[in-house]
Amino acid sequence: MKPDLCNQKVKDLTTTLEALEVERRKLAVRKARLTIPPVDKEMLSGILSEFEETMANGTNPQKKHLLRRVVKKVLIHDRRTIEVWYCLPNRASVRTAGHLAPQV
Known part of the structure; x- marks a missing residue:
């Protein structure tokens, strides 16, 4: 050189x-x-129980909305490697069975 x-x-x-x-x-x-705000264990426990209830008994639109609020992004690196980024939604922003208007 x-x-x-x-x-x-x-x-x-x-x-x-x-x-x-x-x-x-x-x-x-x-x-x-x-x-970074401290994690409220009681709120986290409530979100998890609502998550389980919604995934077990919720309608498909409820499940879809909940997953979109919890899963921030999904990166597919190759056929064997997938990276999933999660977030904790605000309690009021997740539409669970108790927070929706009745279906007619």
Whole structure:
């Protein structure tokens, strides 16, 4: 490799490294500002029991809505590897049998 080309690549890599370091500092500041609320065990227990009840006795639209609220995203990497991201929905945002209008 010619010295001029090597020097240019080193300069490019140094510039990239500096940019990544600036981004790392920004992310560290953002991470420090994040606050994760504590998990209320009673609320979690209630959501799980409602989840089980809805999946056992709910209508298909109720089940579909509940799954869309709980499963944030699904990543399929290959035939054997699937990654599922879950979230805890707000209690009021999940339509369970007790929170729906009666069907006519």
